[in-house]
Amino acid sequence: MTFYEKIYYVCKRIPKGKVATYGQIAVIIGKPGTPRQVGGALHRSPEGMCLPAHRVVNRDGVLTGAAAFTFEKEQESRLRAEGVEVLHNKVDLKKYRWNPSRQELEEIAEMIRL
DNA sequence: CCTTTGACCAACA
DNA sequence: TTGTTGGCCAAAG
Secondary structure (H helix, E strand, O other), rough: OOHHHHHHHHHHHHOOOEEEEEHHEEEEEEOOHHHHHHHHEEEEOOOOOOOOHHHOOOOOOEOOOOOOOOOOOOOHHHHHHHOOEEEOOEHHHHHEEOOHHHHHHHHHHHHHHH
């Protein structure tokens, strides 16, 4: 599995109605210190790959990737459609951050090893 | 091989 | 507490 593929894999596991941060994903794939590359990977993700990239926000809960979507506010409306409140281009991480169980993290770690 | 480019982040003033 | 600074590192050129 390539670096980018690992990022896509983790992204797909973020549950509906939850969000993750770039740094959080970097840590989960075992590469802390590469949050910018996580953003880059999502930005350049293939067209047909149906990825819930709108569930990824920065450490403050700000929708920093909004400009990269097909139309302005697409990220915001997709989140709202899942029941996530968005105020001033931000989400409340205390409420909506995804907290994977230890078992799920192990599952991911094993899948990624390939 | 370099060099540039970021959907970031921790540290510091 | 809010702005700024520099480092970070995989990919693309």
